Amino acid sequence: MKLIIFAGPPTCGKTTVIRQVIRRMLKKGHKPAYLKIDVLYADEDKIISEEFGIPAKKLYSGELCPDHCNVVVMDEAVEWAEKSGSDFLFVETAGLCLRCSPYIENSLGVVVLEATSGMNLPYKIGPMLTLADIAVITKIDLISQAEREVFRYRVIEAAKEITVVESNALYGIGIDPIVKHIERSGEIEQPMFLRGNPPVGTCTICVGKKEIGAKNHFGVLRTMEHDLFYIGE
Amino acid sequence: MDIQSICVMGGTGKTGEPEKVERFELNMGDIISIVGPTGCGKTTLINDIELFANRNTPSNRLVMINGEPISEDFTFDPRKHPIALISQHTNFLSDLPVGEFLKIHAKVRGGDNPEQMIGETLEFANQLTGEAIITTTGMTELSGGQTRSLLIADAVIIGNSPIILLDEIENAGIHRSRALELLKQFKKIFVFVTHDPHIALLSDYRIIMKNGSMEKLICTNPAERKVAGELGKIDNLMLNFRTYIRSGQEISEKMMAEQMETLKLTN
Known part of the structure; x- marks a missing residue:
C-alpha cells in the first residue's frame, strides 16, 4: 500500500489536483482509494466515488483537531483501503492548523499551494510545507510568468529539498509529473509514525506520541466507525 | 535550450475540419499578429504555443521548436522557461514592492548585473506608461497600464524570454506603438493577439482566425x-x-x- 497525503490551505485546489491524478492513475491500471478528512463539511467523497467508482470515504473530525483525527484513524484507514483491494490510498486533509503536519513516514507528502496566495505564504505555513515531499503550485494561469518564478523561488527557499510542480489542474496541465512521483513513492511500513515533531501541547500527539492508531493514544479519541470517546483516568 | 525557430502545424477548427493554414514558422526577430473577431480562437492559438501543444490539446495542433516536437515528459527548467505569455487578465497579485520583486526575479534568472537589469526594466516600462512606476510601490498598487508595461519589460529584459506572447495589449491603455518600436530592438519572436490594425500591419505576418481555425496567413507587403x-x-x-x-x-x-x-x- 502506498499512502499519499495531500495537505494545503482550504480552497487551494487539493481536490482538483487529486481528481486529475486519480483519472491518470486509473488509466494506468492502478487501484486508488480516497479518504477525505474535514472538520465540518465535505462532499468530495461523493464527487470522487461518482466520478471514478473507486472506494471513497469521508470523516468529520468535528471537535477534534483534524490532524489529530488523521493520526488516530490512519491505521484503520490503511486497513480499509487494503480490504477494498486498493494499492494506493489518497488522503485529503482539511489543512487548517499550521503547527503540525499530517505527513506520515514512508508516505508521500504533497502540499498544494495557490500561486495567487501571496509571496509570504511559503514562510507562513511551516511544517505543512517544510515536511512535504512535493509542493504543487496551482492556479498558475492566473499570474504572470515572472510572479510564478518568484513564488517558486520563495517555496524553495522555505523548503530546500522539496520538489516543485506547477500546475493548472483545471485543465490537467502539470499533472503527469505528480503521477510519476506517486508511482515512484515507497510502500508504507507498519507500525506507522508521524513525520517530524509536533509542537508543544497537551494532547497525546501534541506531547509527542507519534504512533498511529487510536489504540496507541488516550484522552479524547475516535475511530473510523465510532464518534468521540474518552480513554484515560 | 537555444531557440532558433518555432513552427506550428495546423490541427482542426471548431467544426473538426482541418485548418487551411497547414503550418507556419517563425524565426528569431519575427513578429506575427493573430487577428479575427472575438471568439474565433486567437487566445487558444497562443495557449497552444505556450503549452508546446503536441496534438494533445482540443485543436490537435503540433508546436515544434527548432523543427522538433517537445515531448509531454520534457519540462523546461522553470527558471529558464523560453515563453512568456502576457495575457489579458494577467494582474500582479504579489504583496511585494516593485523593487524587491524585480530583484528576486533577476536573482532567479541569474543575470550578471541585477541592479542594471532592474534599471533597464523600469526605464522600458516607464516609456509605455502615463505615470512612472516607482520601486517602493507595491506590485498590487500598480494601475492596469503600469502592470502591463512592467510585465512586458520584465519578460523582455529580466526574463529575456526568446518567445513572447502578448494578448491584446491595446486594451491596457499603454503606448502601444511605442511598445512595438521598443520590442523591435530585441531579436525575439513576438506573437500579438490584436484587434489593432496598426499593430497587425507593423507585424511581419498575420494569421486570420475563423471559427477556431487558422484560415489565412498573410505576409505584410x-x-x-x-x-x-x-x-x-x-x-x-x-x-x-x-x-x-x-x-x-x-x-x-x-x-x-x-x-x-x-x-x-x-x-
Missing part, C-alpha cells in the same frame, strides 16, 4: 507597410488628443486643424 505608417500618424493624433485631455486643456477646432495638417491626409 510593402503597400501595407506604407499604410501602417499612415495609421501610425492617426494613432499619434489620437494620443496627442489624449495628452490634451489628460492635461486639462480645452479642445479647439484649431487644434484639430493643426493635427489634421500634420497627418497630411485629404478628407
Whole structure:
C-alpha cells in the first residue's frame, strides 16, 4: 500500500489536483482509494466515488483537531483501503492548523499551494510545507510568468529539498509529473509514525506520541466507525 | 535550450475540419499578429504555443521548436522557461514592492548585473506608461497600464524570454506603438493577439482566425507597410488628443486643424 497525503490551505485546489491524478492513475491500471478528512463539511467523497467508482470515504473530525483525527484513524484507514483491494490510498486533509503536519513516514507528502496566495505564504505555513515531499503550485494561469518564478523561488527557499510542480489542474496541465512521483513513492511500513515533531501541547500527539492508531493514544479519541470517546483516568 | 525557430502545424477548427493554414514558422526577430473577431480562437492559438501543444490539446495542433516536437515528459527548467505569455487578465497579485520583486526575479534568472537589469526594466516600462512606476510601490498598487508595461519589460529584459506572447495589449491603455518600436530592438519572436490594425500591419505576418481555425496567413507587403505608417500618424493624433485631455486643456477646432495638417491626409 502506498499512502499519499495531500495537505494545503482550504480552497487551494487539493481536490482538483487529486481528481486529475486519480483519472491518470486509473488509466494506468492502478487501484486508488480516497479518504477525505474535514472538520465540518465535505462532499468530495461523493464527487470522487461518482466520478471514478473507486472506494471513497469521508470523516468529520468535528471537535477534534483534524490532524489529530488523521493520526488516530490512519491505521484503520490503511486497513480499509487494503480490504477494498486498493494499492494506493489518497488522503485529503482539511489543512487548517499550521503547527503540525499530517505527513506520515514512508508516505508521500504533497502540499498544494495557490500561486495567487501571496509571496509570504511559503514562510507562513511551516511544517505543512517544510515536511512535504512535493509542493504543487496551482492556479498558475492566473499570474504572470515572472510572479510564478518568484513564488517558486520563495517555496524553495522555505523548503530546500522539496520538489516543485506547477500546475493548472483545471485543465490537467502539470499533472503527469505528480503521477510519476506517486508511482515512484515507497510502500508504507507498519507500525506507522508521524513525520517530524509536533509542537508543544497537551494532547497525546501534541506531547509527542507519534504512533498511529487510536489504540496507541488516550484522552479524547475516535475511530473510523465510532464518534468521540474518552480513554484515560 | 537555444531557440532558433518555432513552427506550428495546423490541427482542426471548431467544426473538426482541418485548418487551411497547414503550418507556419517563425524565426528569431519575427513578429506575427493573430487577428479575427472575438471568439474565433486567437487566445487558444497562443495557449497552444505556450503549452508546446503536441496534438494533445482540443485543436490537435503540433508546436515544434527548432523543427522538433517537445515531448509531454520534457519540462523546461522553470527558471529558464523560453515563453512568456502576457495575457489579458494577467494582474500582479504579489504583496511585494516593485523593487524587491524585480530583484528576486533577476536573482532567479541569474543575470550578471541585477541592479542594471532592474534599471533597464523600469526605464522600458516607464516609456509605455502615463505615470512612472516607482520601486517602493507595491506590485498590487500598480494601475492596469503600469502592470502591463512592467510585465512586458520584465519578460523582455529580466526574463529575456526568446518567445513572447502578448494578448491584446491595446486594451491596457499603454503606448502601444511605442511598445512595438521598443520590442523591435530585441531579436525575439513576438506573437500579438490584436484587434489593432496598426499593430497587425507593423507585424511581419498575420494569421486570420475563423471559427477556431487558422484560415489565412498573410505576409505584410510593402503597400501595407506604407499604410501602417499612415495609421501610425492617426494613432499619434489620437494620443496627442489624449495628452490634451489628460492635461486639462480645452479642445479647439484649431487644434484639430493643426493635427489634421500634420497627418497630411485629404478628407
